[in-house]
Amino acid sequence: MNENWHFELATCAEQIPLEKYGITHNKCVDDDLMIKLFPHDKALMDFLGVKITPPNIFANGAIEKKRNNKDGGQRQFCGCIVSKDIGEYNTCPHLCEYCYANASKNTALENWNLHKQNPNNETIK
Numbered sequence: 001m002n003e004n005w006h007f008e009l010a011t012c013a014e015q016i017p018l019e020k021y022g023i024t025h026n027k028c029v030d031d032d033l034m035i036k037l038f039p040h041d042k043a044l045m046d047f048l049g050v051k052i053t054p055p056n057i058f059a060n061g062a063i064e065k066k067r068n069n070k071d072g073g074q075r076q077f078c079g080c081i082v083s084k085d086i087g088e089y090n091t092c093p094h095l096c097e098y099c100y101a102n103a104s105k106n107t108a109l110e111n112w113n114l115h116k117q118n119p120n121n122e123t124i125k
Contacts, residue, residue, distance in 0.1 A: 004095030008024060009024070011026060012025070012026055012027055012028050013074070013076075013077045013078040015068075015076075015077045026079070027073050027078075027081070029071070029081050030079075031048050031069045032066075035048065035050055040070045050066065051064045052064075057091060070081065070082075088111070088124055089102070089103065090102050090107040090108045091110055091111045091112060092112075093112040095108060095109075
């Protein structure tokens with residue numbers, strides 16, 4: 001954690017140990033973060049296979065993961081859990097240079113214009 005900026009450097013799918021450089025392993029689609037932020041969302045916890053035992057006067061609470069949620073379709077060292085993209089490729093009008101969702105800026109703009117013509121349609125075409 002950078003003390004001045006309050007940022008933590010992390011990577012996903014790296015095999016090499018980077019902790020000695022202050023870089024931790026992370027997940028882009030992170031079940032641990034979801035558990036931390038949304039422990040009261042029963043449907044999400046059921047989906048993740050998490051059992052949460054609340055604390056009481058005799059014991060601290062506990063979080064138990066009942067299943068491995070790793071997405072088997074990802075790279076070997078990727079820690080991301082199973083997820084589903086929403087939307088369609090080549091439809092985002094923001095045209096960010098790093099974005100994987102648009103293979104072609106022209107196609108994305110054409111699709112955005114088609115969407116504006118019929119915004120209630122479930123698909124672009």
